[in-house]
Amino acid sequence: MLQPDRETRVEWTKTVTAFVEDFIEGLEAAPASSPGTAFLSPPPAETPGELAELLATFGTAASQAVETAGPRYLAYFPSGGLYSSVLAEFLAQATNRYTGVASTAPALVALEHSVIRWMCDLFDLPDGSGGIFTTGASLATLSALHTARQDRLGAHDPNGTIYVTAQTHHCVAKAAHITGFAPERIRVVPMDAHLRMDVGQAQAMITEDRVNGLKPFLIVGTAGATSTGIVDPLNDIATLAAREDLWFHADGAYGAAFQLTDRGRATLDGITRADSIAWDPHKSLFLPFGTGVLLVRDEAKLRAAHVADGDYLQDLDHGTGLPDYADLGPELTREYRGLRVWLPLHLHGVAAFREALDEKLDLARHLRTELTTIDGIEVLPSGLTVVVFRGTDSERLLKDINGSGRFFVSSTRLDGKFTVRMCVLSHRTHREHVDEVIDLVRRWRA
Numbered sequence: 088m089l090q091p092d093r094e095t096r097v098e099w100t101k102t103v104t105a106f107v108e109d110f111i112e113g114l115e116a117a118p119a120s121s122p123g124t125a126f127l128s129p130p131p132a133e134t135p136g137e138l139a140e141l142l143a144t145f146g147t148a149a150s151q152a153v154e155t156a157g158p159r160y161l162a163y164f165p166s167g168g169l170y171s172s173v174l175a176e177f178l179a180q181a182t183n184r185y186t187g188v189a190s191t192a193p194a195l196v197a198l199e200h201s202v203i204r205w206m207c208d209l210f211d212l213p214d215g216s217g218g219i220f221t222t223g224a225s226l227a228t229l230s231a232l233h234t235a236r237q238d239r240l241g242a243h244d245p246n247g248t249i250y251v252t253a254q255t256h257h258c259v260a261k262a263a264h265i266t267g268f269a270p271e272r273i274r275v276v277p278m279d280a281h282l283r284m285d286v287g288q289a290q291a292m293i294t295e296d297r298v299n300g301l302k303p304f305l306i307v308g309t310a311g312a313t314s315t316g317i318v319d320p321l322n323d324i325a326t327l328a329a330r331e332d333l334w335f336h337a338d339g340a341y342g343a344a345f346q347l348t349d350r351g352r353a354t355l356d357g358i359t360r361a362d363s364i365a366w367d368p369h370k371s372l373f374l375p376f377g378t379g380v381l382l383v384r385d386e387a388k389l390r391a392a393h394v395a396d397g398d399y400l401q402d403l404d405h406g407t408g409l410p411d412y413a414d415l416g417p418e419l420t421r422e423y424r425g426l427r428v429w430l431p432l433h434l435h436g437v438a439a440f441r442e443a444l445d446e447k448l449d450l451a452r453h454l455r456t457e458l459t460t461i462d463g464i465e466v467l468p469s470g471l472t473v474v475v476f477r478g479t480d481s482e483r484l485l486k487d488i489n490g491s492g493r494f495f496v497s498s499t500r501l502d503g504k505f506t507v508r509m510c511v512l513s514h515r516t517h518r519e520h521v522d523e524v525i526d527l528v529r530r531w532r533a
């Protein structure tokens with residue numbers, strides 16, 4: 088019963104594929120968001136159900152949502168979810184290989200490792216660098232913070248202090264909380280007029296904290312802030328970190344992928360000096376949610392912070408020369424996440440990703456420029472593909488844009504004031520969509 092015959096499997100796959108095709112073709116016309124009320128599924132019955140019926144239930148549930156996969160989703164960080172990645176996931180789950188320890192599937196681990204190596208090379212990380220695919224940047228940051236603590240403080244030291252800015256993503260505070268640091272051990276460094284870390288102030292705070300018996304050990308530079316897309320002065324932060332012997336973590340959850348482009352590489356100057364980099368392929372490589380990565384300058388430090396053993400693992404061979412991913416992160420049994428990055432990169436070629444990212448940079452610049460020409464709209468400084476602005480009544484403006492059903496955008500607070508925020512990042516978003524949203528704002532009246 089749990090192993091359907093070939094005919095049934097083919098039939099099921101056909102049914103699901105047809106559903107997916109209709110879904111993808113419908114994205115261009117689909118409403119940007121559809122209201123819904125959570126309806127409860129009955130508990131699973133003792134007897135078998137019908138796939139078509141269950142798929143209809145899923146379809147109804149999936150349609151009552153913000154259309155995050157569509158071309159008019161400009162909120163938070165859009166990522167359409169490349170179809171090639173979906174197929175990779177199907178293959179990975181169907182073969183269901185164990186890749187926590189390399190010896191049980193060495194060639195597959197080598198495939199995954201080749202992507203990590205390519206990523207390390209993109210950031211000019213040296214021999215001995217490495218990393219691991221995670222579910223997202225939050226988990227990558229947790230592992231980075233834990234590794235930094237082990238490396239710089241030796242063990243847990245409640246006096247360890249971490250330097251961030253008010254624009255740093257909350258995953259750093261969350262990771263610090265989980266790893267046992269009191270909230271006051273997170274030191275919020277003032278920013279300059281462009282919302283970038285004021286590195287001179289960071290130096291002053293570190294010096295003063297040392298005098299007061301605290302143990303500065305980690306500084307976080309953001310490579311593309313969530314609210315604004317703005318990049319911290321990473322090079323200056325790297326210099327400060329080297330001088331003060333701090334671990335330098337670069338949060339490139341959103342921005343790291345722009346290293347593939349010439350403009351991005353210039354903007355991210357200094358990221359190559361980081362001790363660790365968090366990066367979300369489920370943002371700026373257009374992959375489905377659940378795909379993050381942590382890169383580290385020294386893989387041995389990541390291993391030292393995570394390795395563990397048990398008698399039940401004594402049969403496993405650790406001598407393959409490949410990374411045993413179970414030793415590099417909190418998970419023992421893990422998904423084979425590498426394939427959903429490997430297949431798209433090989434199938435489409437790296438140039439396709441570079442061109443798509445360049446297109447998004449152009450579109451964001453176009454959006455910024457055009458919004459500036461609209462009466463009553465104040466465009467604020469932003470970076471990469473994020474655009475932030477205010478209208479005469481920004482909250483109404485946001486409501487009206489989302490109420491149109493054509494677009495879904497989000498907001499943030501800058502200088503304590505409500506600010507509309509758009510991000511162009513989906514591989515499905517093109518010039519015509521951006522022109523349409525510009526038109527919507529142009530025609531808007533408070």
Ligand SMILES: *Cc1c(COP(=O)(O)O)cnc(C)c1O
Binds near residue numbers: 164222223225340367
């Ligand atoms: C999205 C984001 C995160 C958190 O990443 P998740 O993948 O959602 O866990 C961290 N930092 C920045 C700058 C982000 O934009």
